[in-house]
Amino acid sequence: MYTNWDDLKAACESCRKCELCKTRTNVVVGVGNPLAEVMFIGEGPGENEDLQGEPFVGRAGKLLDKMLDAVELDRHTNVYIANIVKCRPPQNRDPKPEEQEQCIEWLRAQVRLIRPKVIVCLGRIAAAKIIKPDIKITKEHGMWFEKGGILMMPMLHPAALLRDPRKKPEAFQDFLTLREKLREIGELDYS
Numbered sequence: 001m002y003t004n005w006d007d008l009k010a011a012c013e014s015c016r017k018c019e020l021c022k023t024r025t026n027v028v029v030g031v032g033n034p035l036a037e038v039m040f041i042g043e044g045p046g047e048n049e050d051l052q053g054e055p056f057v058g059r060a061g062k063l064l065d066k067m068l069d070a071v072e073l074d075r076h077t078n079v080y081i082a083n084i085v086k087c088r089p090p091q092n093r094d095p096k097p098e099e100q101e102q103c104i105e106w107l108r109a110q111v112r113l114i115r116p117k118v119i120v121c122l123g124r125i126a127a128a129k130i131i132k133p134d135i136k137i138t139k140e141h142g143m144w145f146e147k148g149g150i151l152m153m154p155m156l157h158p159a160a161l162l163r164d165p166r167k168k169p170e171a172f173q174d175f176l177t178l179r180e181k182l183r184e185i186g187e188l189d190y191s
């Protein structure tokens with residue numbers, strides 16, 4: 001059980017629990033404010049993230065930053081961003097169930113330290129692991145789920161929006177739904 005970030009970060013950075021450790025450049029632990037009320041969780045690092053050691057720094061990340069900005073959220077001040085797996089799967093393949101299972105302990109430790117009010121899952125893989133295994137992301141994105149006292153919402157992955165920009169308006173609507181909820185629970189002052 002980790003009670004501080006330095007210990008958690010150091011342990012995570014030296015993890016060798018699965019084979020992804022053999023091909024990684026950096027362990028991508030997470031970025032943001034550890035006191036944030038909102039966490040965003042993606043699938044796993046891609047090439048840029050592996051090289052820089054920070055989540056969502058490639059093209060999908062730039063789009064995520066834009067959408068966050070539109071609802072007055074920002075990766076360095078009022079959210080925390082992490083992934084289901086902390087090391088890049090080779091050729092950006094989906095993380096294997098056993099890799100997700102080994103790695104999710106780090107995410108659980110992060111959630112215990114942050115104690116967010118809201119968790120947003122970016123894409124099917126994160127939503128299936130965190131919200132429910134049979135999630136239908138195209139139908140259920142933007143809906144609220146509650147687990148263990150935390151509000152959770154699946155969203156379309158920003159990489160999916162780059163592949164099909166026609167989905168951007170419905171994805172943006174989910175950010176507005178998130179903003180509404182944060183207003184409602186009084187976590188952000190949007191006045």
Ligand code: URA
Binds near residue numbers: 045049055056122159
């Ligand atoms: N896609 C993800 O799911 N996570 C990242 O950190 C980058 C791209």
